[in-house]
Amino acid sequence: MSHPFEQLPTTPRSEELLDKAFSRASRSGRAKRGTDAQQSMLLTAANIVSDNLQNVVGDWPDFDRLDPFYYELADAIVGADDLRQHLNELSWAANKTTEIRYEYEPRLSGDLETARKFRKQAFARIADVVEEIEDDLLAVADAREQLRNLPDIRPDDPTIVVAGSPNVGKSSFVNDVTRATNEEAAYPFTTTEIQIGHVEANHITYQIVDTPGLLDRPAEQRNPSESQAVSALEHAADAVLVVLDPSGDSGYPLETQLQLRADILERFDVPVVTVANKRDRFEGDAPAEADYSMSLETGENVQHVLDAVIEAVGYEPELPIDDER
């Protein structure tokens, strides 16, 4: 499985593209004589430039059809409008190159000296066009680089997002309940890594997403890209597990933790399960907001909490329709 940006091929730089086009052109010119050679050179150079540019554009997924999760992330990281604009410039250059070819082709059939002069002129104009999109090619290459390594969350698979203040035990929970094949992937714009674990129940694989640095502090402290990453997660989440630490060990007052939970309840439009962790480290009742208590240290109630979140997801797999009946 892969996400929509994983397979994007490399984007050439202007210089590379021109080198390739002109060296192939001179090779094809050497195979012919007279004005035929000049014609062949023009055709080859123009086709290489316009085909390569069209391929770059065509390899990008249509942003309007992207899953909202990926749209939000991509928009947060590279800016969908900017990227569209850069791709438009590449299309423009591809078309312009073809126009130049059509414009010069008829001029390459007279005497050889004139044909050579016009062919050189056409090459100079193609070079100008490709140099004009130098920045666009760089921007597209950069966008590809940033989007290639997006976390491989499958937005259509059932997804549990784990949230809570720092140090409350989010990662401990994800590591405890998921199999060892946790993937880590960095959001390009944060210093932290998102962790995706998988857990299987009733033959269904659930993704459990740990989001350090994103869902562990108040919304006002997020920068615009982070906010957008959070909205991407809102699209992907089927349930949220809010982990509280009433023990005081985390260094975050319970009040702060509950405020974060309130933010999440407000933003996420899916079931939210709240658990008081570190049961081994506090006396008395868990906060009233908690649906459960558990301890990742002793293992108490952990499986029960996992079952409850899976239940909250309420995922019903689409069964193949039985035509026989």
Ligand SMILES: Nc1nc2c(ncn2[C@@H]2O[C@H](COP(=O)(O)OP(=O)(O)OP(=O)(O)O)[C@@H](O)[C@H]2O)c(=O)[nH]1
């Ligand atoms: N005693 C006790 N310690 C726990 C429990 N759960 C987690 N811890 C400890 O609490 C500390 C923080 O746990 P993490 O799982 O790293 O917490 P986190 O929420 O992922 O923290 P960040 O990634 O920094 O936001 C670690 O030292 C854990 O060993 C628990 O139930 N009891």
Ligand SMILES: [Mg+2]
């Ligand atoms: Mg963590």
